[in-house]
Amino acid sequence: MxxxxxxxxxxxxxxxxxxxxxxxxxxxxxxxxxxxxxxxxxxxxxxxxxxxxxxxxxxxxxxxxxxxxxxxxxxxxxxVGYVTQGASVYGDLSVEANVRYFGAMHGATAADVTEAIDAVGLAPLARQKAADLSGGQFSRVSLACALVAHPxxxxxxxxxxxxxxxxxxxxxxxxxxxxxxxxxxxxxxxxxxxxxxxxxxxxxxxxxxxxxxxxxxLAARGGSDDLERAFLTIIKAADRGEAESEVAS
CATH class of the missing domain: 3.40.50.300 (P-loop containing nucleotide triphosphate hydrolases)
Structure with missing residues (x-):
């Protein structure tokens, strides 16, 4: 196989x-x-x-x-589910209605809708309009809309x-x-x-x-358990390599 x-x-x-x-x-x-x-x-x-x-x-x-x-x-x-940086939801609909709408496109059940809303911590706000939520809460509605389809x-x-x-x-x-x-x-x-x-x-x-x-x-290659520092080390090494290539050419 x-x-x-x-x-x-x-x-x-x-x-x-x-x-x-x-x-x-x-x-x-x-x-x-x-x-x-x-x-x-x-x-x-x-x-x-x-x-x-x-x-x-x-x-x-x-x-x-x-x-x-x-x-x-x-x-x-x-x-395939895709959650962009800009939330893709309807502000005039409730959290639940948004998730239910997107879920309907994928044959999601009522239990799927509840599970997705719970997963992003919005169960207490399920009946609230998306437009009335904070910025962070609003973005989580978009995530729930992606999760409901179980991609x-x-x-x-x-x-x-x-x-x-x-x-x-x-x-x-x-x-x-x-x-x-x-x-x-x-x-x-x-x-x-x-x-x-x-x-x-x-x-x-x-x-x-x-x-x-x-x-x-990454930690081993960058020589640090601090992953940000390790990544910066790799970037600097790459920059040096490009500079050396330009000089050689």
């Missing part, structure tokens, strides 16, 4: 906007049932990569496949921004439980402390993939 294909596979992925190169030759695979962290400073190309995986970003060259099909294929519609692949663009430490910890526990049950999660962040929650890390810098490694490998 041949092994199952990777949940995500990128091959020589290039994306440009006009004359600006956003992603430059990315090659990586993401296995199923794991939390993969997509880490890098602002402007490194994290959101562009996520959009390419979902299938809403034009690819200049190369390819991205998701569960064996080209990214964006109609067959993936019910299997096989869940892509989260900076899901913990603006959340208090207790809720951040609860969400990471939820993500870990989902991965343990077989869901694949790709979570972007520029907060390096969150890297420790991931099984694998993709480190982006100015559109380049610097490394794909585990948190332990």
């Amino acid at each position: 041949s092994p199952a294909p990777a949940t995500i596979e990128a091959t020589e992925l290039h994306i440009s906007r006009g004359h600006t190169k956003i992603l430059r030759g990315l090659d990586f695979t993401v296995d199923s049932g794991r939390i993969t962290g997509l880490l890098g400073p602002s402007g490194s190309g994290k959101t562009t990569l996520m959009r390419a995986i979902v299938g809403v970003q034009r690819i200049t060259r190369g390819a991205v496949t998701v569960m064996g099909s080209p990214a964006g294929s109609a067959s993936l519609r019910h299997d 096989k692949l869940l892509i989260l663009d900076e899901p913990t921004v603006g959340l208090d430490p207790v809720l951040r910890a609860e969400l990471w526990e939820r993500f870990a439980a989902m991965a343990a049950s077989g869901t694949t999660l790709l979570v972007s962040s520029h907060v390096m402390e969150e890297a420790s929650h991931c099984s694998s890390l993709l480190l982006l810098r100015e559109g380049l993939l610097l490394a794909q490694l585990t948190p332990a490998e």
Whole structure:
């Protein structure tokens, strides 16, 4: 029996906007049932990569496949959840109505709706209009709308921004439980402390993939248990390498 294909596979992925190169030759695979962290400073190309995986970003060259099909294929519609940085919910609907609406597209049950709302800590506010919530609460409604479909692949663009430490910890526990049950999660962040929650890390810098490694490998390669310091060490080494290449040429 041949092994199952990777949940995500990128091959020589290039994306440009006009004359600006956003992603430059990315090659990586993401296995199923794991939390993969997509880490890098602002402007490194994290959101562009996520959009390419979902299938809403034009690819200049190369390819991205998701569960064996080209990214964006109609067959993936019910299997991929995507939570953007900007919450995609209806302000004039209640929390429950929003989640129920998005769940209906995927055949979700009333129990699924309740479970998704509970998972993001909004059960006490389920009947409240989304527009009346705080910014952090509003973004959690969007997350619940993605969770209700029980996607096989869940892509989260900076899901913990603006959340208090207790809720951040609860969400990471939820993500870990989902991965343990077989869901694949790709979570972007520029907060390096969150890297420790991931099984694998993709480190982006100015559109380049610097490394794909585990948190332990990052600490070892960067020479520090402080993952932010370790990442900075890798970035500086990459910058030195580019500078040396320019001098040699």
